[in-house]
Amino acid sequence: MSGKSRRDFLKKSVAIGSVATGLSASTAKAGPKNILSEDRMGVLVDTTACVGCRNCEWACKDAHNLPAGNLDSYEDRKILETKRRPDQTALTVVNEYPHGKNSNLPVDVKVQCMHCDHPACVSACIVGAFSKQENGSVIWDTDMCIGCRYCMAACPFQIPAFEYDKAINPLIMKCDFCFNRTKDGKLPACVNICPVEALTCGPRHELIKIARNRIKRNPNRYVNHILGEYEVGGTSWMYLASKEFKELDFPDLGKNPAPGVSESIQHGIFAYFVPPVSLYALLGGIMWITKRRKELEEEEKI
Amino acid sequence: MKKIFAVIFVLFFTVGTYAQQSPGKDHAKLHINCVSCHTCGLPTKDEPCWVACPREKMITVYLKAEQTDELVIIDQANERFGPVYFSHRIHAQMSVMLGGCGNCHHHNTLEQILKCSKCHEPSRQRENIAILDLKGAYHRQCMECHREWSHETGCKSCHIPISEVKGSHKEESKKQLAGKVHPPVTEPTKIVYETNYEKGKFVTYYHDDHVKNFKLNCIDCHAQESCTKCHDVNNPSSDKLKLVKEKKSLEDHHKKCFSCHAKDDCAKCHLDKQVEQFNHEKRTGWALKKHHINLSCINCHGSKRPYQKLNNQCVSCHKNWKKETFKHYVTGLRLTEPHSELGCEDCHAGNDYSVKPGCNGCHENFVYPKQKPGILVGK
Ligand code: SF4
Ligand code: SF4
Ligand code: SF4
Numbered sequence: 001m002s003g004k005s006r007r008d009f010l011k012k013s014v015a016i017g018s019v020a021t022g023l024s025a026s027t028a029k030a031g032p033k034n035i036l037s038e039d040r041m042g043v044l045v046d047t048t049a050c051v052g053c054r055n056c057e058w059a060c061k062d063a064h065n066l067p068a069g070n071l072d073s074y075e076d077r078k079i080l081e082t083k084r085r086p087d088q089t090a091l092t093v094v095n096e097y098p099h100g101k102n103s104n105l106p107v108d109v110k111v112q113c114m115h116c117d118h119p120a121c122v123s124a125c126i127v128g129a130f131s132k133q134e135n136g137s138v139i140w141d142t143d144m145c146i147g148c149r150y151c152m153a154a155c156p157f158q159i160p161a162f163e164y165d166k167a168i169n170p171l172i173m174k175c176d177f178c179f180n181r182t183k184d185g186k187l188p189a190c191v192n193i194c195p196v197e198a199l200t201c202g203p204r205h206e207l208i209k210i211a212r213n214r215i216k217r218n219p220n221r222y223v224n225h226i227l228g229e230y231e232v233g234g235t236s237w238m239y240l241a242s243k244e245f246k247e248l249d250f251p252d253l254g255k256n257p258a259p260g261v262s263e264s265i266q267h268g269i270f271a272y273f274v275p276p277v278s279l280y281a282l283l284g285g286i287m288w289i290t291k292r293r294k295e296l297e298e299e300e301k302i
Numbered sequence: 303m304k305k306i307f308a309v310i311f312v313l314f315f316t317v318g319t320y321a322q323q324s325p326g327k328d329h330a331k332l333h334i335n336c337v338s339c340h341t342c343g344l345p346t347k348d349e350p351c352w353v354a355c356p357r358e359k360m361i362t363v364y365l366k367a368e369q370t371d372e373l374v375i376i377d378q379a380n381e382r383f384g385p386v387y388f389s390h391r392i393h394a395q396m397s398v399m400l401g402g403c404g405n406c407h408h409h410n411t412l413e414q415i416l417k418c419s420k421c422h423e424p425s426r427q428r429e430n431i432a433i434l435d436l437k438g439a440y441h442r443q444c445m446e447c448h449r450e451w452s453h454e455t456g457c458k459s460c461h462i463p464i465s466e467v468k469g470s471h472k473e474e475s476k477k478q479l480a481g482k483v484h485p486p487v488t489e490p491t492k493i494v495y496e497t498n499y500e501k502g503k504f505v506t507y508y509h510d511d512h513v514k515n516f517k518l519n520c521i522d523c524h525a526q527e528s529c530t531k532c533h534d535v536n537n538p539s540s541d542k543l544k545l546v547k548e549k550k551s552l553e554d555h556h557k558k559c560f561s562c563h564a565k566d567d568c569a570k571c572h573l574d575k576q577v578e579q580f581n582h583e584k585r586t587g588w589a590l591k592k593h594h595i596n597l598s599c600i601n602c603h604g605s606k607r608p609y610q611k612l613n614n615q616c617v618s619c620h621k622n623w624k625k626e627t628f629k630h631y632v633t634g635l636r637l638t639e640p641h642s643e644l645g646c647e648d649c650h651a652g653n654d655y656s657v658k659p660g661c662n663g664c665h666e667n668f669v670y671p672k673q674k675p676g677i678l679v680g681k
Binding site for chain 2: 075102
């Protein structure tokens with residue numbers, strides 16, 4: 001751990017300690033890095049165009065050095081019969097739902113991190129490993145991540161996954177908006193491969209205009225709702241669909257940003273559905289942090 | 303010198319292609335809504351009153367499916383797949399109910415068929431992301447129907463893997479396609495519905511009356527009707543080619559009619575006998591010709607029902623056709639200077655425009671149209 005990150009870590013450990021002991025969080029709150037650039041990028045996912053070919057799943061794995069297998073094997077549509085969630089082995093997954101406005105077509109929905117404009121994961125992360133970047137992506141620093149899983153509990157879309165299968169140094173995994181590709185001027189891997197360009201990558205404000213125009217020109221195709229335009233304070237990834245989003249397993253979220261752990265941990269747990277496993281992980285995490293804090297305090301005393 | 307010619311040629315060509323493409327002389331007779339391109343009711347060569355670009359309304363090419371190429375090779379081969387051998391003609395025949403040529407060749411100015419790549423850029427990383435890139439555009443065109451038809455999304459249903467590409471594909475595809483046709487989707491001329499409505503059992507519907515008088519495109523009524531409208535694709539045990547007959551609720555039966563006839567009462571359509579096809583000349587004594595045949599009823603009669611009888615003086619509709627403001631060239635004849643000074647009734651006796659104009663007020667032995675008071679111009 002470098003000098004700076006160690007200092008940061010100490011500062012945030014104190015913050016968490018104060019939450020855990022019931023002190024006001026605001027005074028000790030860490031200032032997470034959350035750049036909200038005017039020109040931040042985003043992706044418009046048009047689920048009415050998505051054909052559920054799952055090429056994006058393959059490309060995502062391929063770009064992140066995860067075991068991807070043969071692209072041809074993704075043509076098997078059986079897998080779409082069960083609902084899946086993104087996890088540490090697949091940062092994005094495609095699920096299939098019964099038809100929307102066109103009674104002959106199923107609705108296929110690609111799921112990944114929404115890259116929120118006011119990300120709960122960023123404010124939840126006690127070590128400040130998470131950040132919203134200028135280009136819109138919400139990423140995290142693996143060197144700083146301590147695997148506390150606060151982000152998992154805080155995320156309103158239940159996105160971050162934990163490498164439970166790794167014995168040594170298990171860390172958080174999620175879609176990183178292909179940060180390593182975009183910084184070299186390339187498109188995200190999934191956007192690049194999609195045969196029907198169901199994924200349009202561009203400046204967020206432009207995507208909203210495009211989405212509105214599509215709805216206006218094709219009211220028979222879309223429901224009049226751009227998911228992510230306002231939800232949880234806006235997200236960089238947004239969706240169009242031919243049926244209500246709650247029928248596509250999107251949580252019904254308000255327009256206010258989801259609170260992060262460092263703001264109010266209990267609120268975060270009770271206001272949003274959190275699977276028990278994350279809750280235990282979270283509590284375990286708090287214990288671990290508190291213990292670690294004591295250790296550090298002791299270290300400092302010496 | 304050669305160079306100059308080359309420059310002029312290039313200049314001409316670029317100007318030519320970027321200027322408004324000529325839609326062809328008889329395009330007014332085509333099945334196109336005039337307001338797709340023009341803002342006024344009577345566009346002329348001199349005053350075409352263009353709709354400002356971008357023209358969002360659909361304009362497209364109109365060809366009979368049989369006139370088109372049997373096989374189109376889409377050669378966008380990449381590291382995974384070879385070119386796609388696309389059976390264009392049979393697809394064109396099948397797409398009639400989906401919007402015909404316009405289903406794929408949308409926003410095509412008339413006549414020349416534009417390549418998809420004219421608007422859809424080959425690179426996904428591009429300036430204008432509002433228009434799909436070429437790969438997305440191609441795939442959407444194909445997949446939207448193919449997904450419905452076979453529920454298949456596998457690449458190999460259209461693409462040949464690069465390892466299997468061989469030289470003889472073209473010949474083989476040609477052989478396969480030779481003589482393959484989709485039976486024509488015919489328009490009914492008259493449909494008589496026998497209903498359970500006691501006060502008026504019969505609804506007589508003249509299909510082409512509606513299409514012509516109201517300038518309808520197939521998709522205006524038959525929206526989103528793809529192959530599955532007629533073919534049963536959801537029953538895997540049945541032969542897909544078996545035609546399905548839709549069972550419709552009372553509400554669905556009326557839905558299409560109500561989109562225009564919402565305010566009409568039942569007796570407008572439900573009568574106790576079949577009705578004859580409407581004929582403007584027979585009913586009113588005034589035959590619709592030239593421009594008027596292209597108008598829909600409300601253009602002249604207004605939307606108030608029942609329609610009022612109009613007199614046949616031009617000025618009763620063309621209120622601004624006064625001596626001072628009337629531009630004679632809209633009739634197709636531009637008056638020479640001295641003639642344009644005259645009053646209307648000097649040639650059109652009694653302001654009756656339904657009869658031939660006379661010249662004998664000034665000229666002896668002049669007969670219209672043998673002698674003309676001006677030159678003919680394109681309308
Ligand atoms: S979706 Fe979840 S993980 Fe992604 S940015 Fe929002 S809060 Fe963070
Ligand atoms: S943006 Fe990158 S990391 Fe995110 S789903 Fe697409 S390919 Fe995966
Ligand atoms: S690659 Fe595109 S079309 Fe295929 S599943 Fe992913 S988003 Fe849908």
